[in-house]
Amino acid sequence: MCLTCGCGDEENVRVTTIDRPAGLDPAESGPAATAAPAQHHDHHHPHQHNHHHDRGPGSDQDQHARLHHPADLERIELGVSLLAKNDHLAEHNRNWLAGHNIVAVNLMSSPGSGKTSLLERTITEHAQFDHAGWSEVCVIEGDQETVFDAERIRRAGARAVQVNTGAGCHLDAPMVQRAIEMLDPRPGALLFVENVGNLVCPALFDIGERAKVVVISVTEGDDKPLKYPQMFSAADLVVINKTDLLPYVDFDLERFAEQSRSLNPGVSIIALSVRDGTNMTAWYEWLSRR
Amino acid sequence: MHELAIISGVVDMVVERTAGRRVATVHLQVGQLSGVVADAMLFCFEIATAGTALDGATLQIDPVPGRAACRTCGQDFGVDDLILLCPCGSADVRITAGRELLVTAVEVEAKSCA
Numbered sequence: 001m002c003l004t005c006g007c008g009d010e011e012n013v014r015v016t017t018i019d020r021p022a023g024l025d026p027a028e029s030g031p032a033a034t035a036a037p038a039q040h041h042d043h044h045h046p047h048q049h050n051h052h053h054d055r056g057p058g059s060d061q062d063q064h065a066r067l068h069h070p071a072d073l074e075r076i077e078l079g080v081s082l083l084a085k086n087d088h089l090a091e092h093n094r095n096w097l098a099g100h101n102i103v104a105v106n107l108m109s110s111p112g113s114g115k116t117s118l119l120e121r122t123i124t125e126h127a128q129f130d131h132a133g134w135s136e137v138c139v140i141e142g143d144q145e146t147v148f149d150a151e152r153i154r155r156a157g158a159r160a161v162q163v164n165t166g167a168g169c170h171l172d173a174p175m176v177q178r179a180i181e182m183l184d185p186r187p188g189a190l191l192f193v194e195n196v197g198n199l200v201c202p203a204l205f206d207i208g209e210r211a212k213v214v215v216i217s218v219t220e221g222d223d224k225p226l227k228y229p230q231m232f233s234a235a236d237l238v239v240i241n242k243t244d245l246l247p248y249v250d251f252d253l254e255r256f257a258e259q260s261r262s263l264n265p266g267v268s269i270i271a272l273s274v275r276d277g278t279n280m281t282a283w284y285e286w287l288s289r290r
Numbered sequence: 291m292h293e294l295a296i297i298s299g300v301v302d303m304v305v306e307r308t309a310g311r312r313v314a315t316v317h318l319q320v321g322q323l324s325g326v327v328a329d330a331m332l333f334c335f336e337i338a339t340a341g342t343a344l345d346g347a348t349l350q351i352d353p354v355p356g357r358a359a360c361r362t363c364g365q366d367f368g369v370d371d372l373i374l375l376c377p378c379g380s381a382d383v384r385i386t387a388g389r390e391l392l393v394t395a396v397e398v399e400a401k402s403c404a
Contacts, residue, residue, distance in 0.1 A: 073314055073397040078307060082318065082326070082391040085299045170292060201292035204325050229372040230325035262373050265381050 012166030015178045016147055086205055089173035093180060093208025100187040103134075103290045106209035108231060110224075111197030113217040114241040116141075116149045117274045119192055120156040122283070126190075129284035135188035140179040142171040142196045149194065159183060170201035173208060190287065199228040210290050217242040218251035225259035233263045237286060240271040243278055293330035297338045300393055305343055308398050313344045315397040323356040323372055323388035356388030 081087060097104050107115045123137050139160040141149040150162035161183045163175050176193060185191050193209060195202040203212075214235040216224055219242060225232040232238065238260055240253065257269050270286060272279035304313060316335075320328050328351045335349040356369040362380035374383040 072400050074400045075395055075397050076308065077395045078304075078393045079395075080303060080307075080393045082296050082300055082320075082393060085303060168295070170295075172295065200325075201295075204292055204296075226373070233372045262375065262381065265374065 013168065013175055013178075014164040014166070015175070015182055016150070016162045016164065017160075017182050083204070083206070086173045089177055090206035090208040093173055093177055096180070097191070097208060097210070100185070100189075102185050102187065102189045102191050103132075103211075103287075104191040104193060104207075104209040105287070105290065106193045106195060106202075106207055106212045107215060108195045108199070108202045108212065108235075109197060109215035109217075110199050110220060113197075113215045113220065114274050115194050115197075115215050116152055118215060118239065118241065118283075119158075119194065120152060121274050121277070121280065122192075122287075123153065123156040123158045125280070126284060126287075129281060129288075131285075131288040132190070132290075133188070134190040135186040137190045137192070138183055138185050140171075140176060140183060140191065140193045142175075142194055144168070144196060159185075165196055169196060169198050170205050171195050171207055172205045176207040190290075199224065199231045203228075203230040203234045211236040213237045213239060215239045215241055216256075218245050218249050222251045222253070222256040223259070225256065225263055229263050232260050232267070235260075235264060235267055237268045237270065239283065240269065241274055243271050244273040244276045293327060294334040294338060296326060296391075297331050297334045301338045301342055301344055303393065304396055308343065308396060310343050311401075312399040313347045313396050314399065315348045315350055316344065316393065317350045317352065317395045317397075319352050319354055319390045319392040319394050321354040321356065321388040321390035323369065323385060324391050326391060328353060352394070354387055354390045357386045358383045359386050 093104075107119070109115050119139055123139075126134070126137060137158050139150070139153045139158055141147075141153060141160055141162045142165060143149055143162065144165055144167065146164070147162040150160040153160035161179050163171060163179050165171065165175070171193065179193075180191075183191075193207060199214075212235050214231055214237070216238065218240060240256065246253075253271055260267055260269060268286065270279065270282045272283055274280070300316065300318070304316060318331070320326055320331070331351065332349055339345050339347060356371075357366065358369045358374065358376070359366050360376035360378060360380050361382040361384060363376060363378040365376055365378060366386070367377060369385070369388065374385070375381055376383050
């Protein structure tokens with residue numbers, strides 16, 4: 001684990017389904033009992049190789065003294081992306097989803113912007129507005145800890161699995177692959193992936209989604225795009241939530257849109273209120289066009 | 291914050307590609323618009339390589355400055371951030387460099403010495 005930021009590794013990631021009869025205590029099927037096996041394919045996963053290096057201080061020192069002599073070194077050209085492994089698995093996810101006619105939408109935001117509330121309302125009322133005829137709406141929930149959000153989604157009427165990243169600060173393609181295997185969305189489904197609340201790290205990791213949506217609430221301030229440019233630069237859609245609170249906060253919608261478009265000229269922006277339902281139809285129409 | 295995850299992926303990839311040979315140097319190209327912080331990767335590298343064939347290796351990061359091309363006036367210019375604005379005032383701009391995230395090469399112990 002990174003001592004600076006607390007980023008974790010995959011061994012600490014847990015995938016939990018709460019798609020089971022209501023009333024069952026979530027603690028009964030805790031993370032260890034429900035953790036999905038990661039491997040259903042031929043890829044190597046990190047942190048699973050066996051190391052048998054001689055760690056004796058003397059030998060290490062000697063070996064490295066030799067290595068640092070240029071004559072003993074061979075240069076191997078690689079030219080491989082730093083994110084190659086993640087991107088490869090993301091492409092796997094994308095192909096599988098496309099093969100099953102499933103639209104996956106990656107929702108990213110700060111904690112507390114209203115991603116889960118947006119999903120709850122969407123699950124409850126999408127059928128009234130659904131022009132795309134989704135076979136179901138289902139959700140992969142990402143959080144460092146707890147299954148609270150997956151339980152909320154379940155109560156709203158949709159199937160969900162929870163990915164707990166432990167110390168990790170974002171979802172990556174292997175985590176989403178495990179979650180998809182466990183959730184097994186129906187062909188023709190609309191699949192939401194609610195990323196870990198974080199406006200930095202999730203922007204870099206392709207998970208195989210059709211579209212990236214950034215959710216921001218008016219209480220967070222209208223200067224977020226320039227503060228977190230990678231996130232807003234990567235977005236296909238920005239949802240501005242909690243517009244019912246606009247009279248009480250200094251959030252300038254024009255300024256926000258201008259900043260977003262200075263980073264991402266083609267980005268779509270929808271201002272809505274999950275709480276009072278204002279402009280939710282614009283969201284459903286955007287979803288139907290995916 | 292995501293640098294450890296990225297570096298861990300690099301270590302795994304290098305170990306696979308070098309068949310367990312001891313690695314002395316890993317060369318990366320990191321664009322200044324990529325969203326990845328070189329200093330954070332340097333810090334994480336020691337932790338991520340501990341106990342692997344890269345243990346004790348040097349991480350060499352070559353930064354790539356951001357550049358963009360304007361579709362309106364054709365100008366090619368340097369950019370320090372992701373705000374896509376040409377000096378001519380146009381926002382119809384394409385980033386041409388600075389997003390690189392590449393493992394360019396590794397230096398490994400020569401086979402004859404293995």
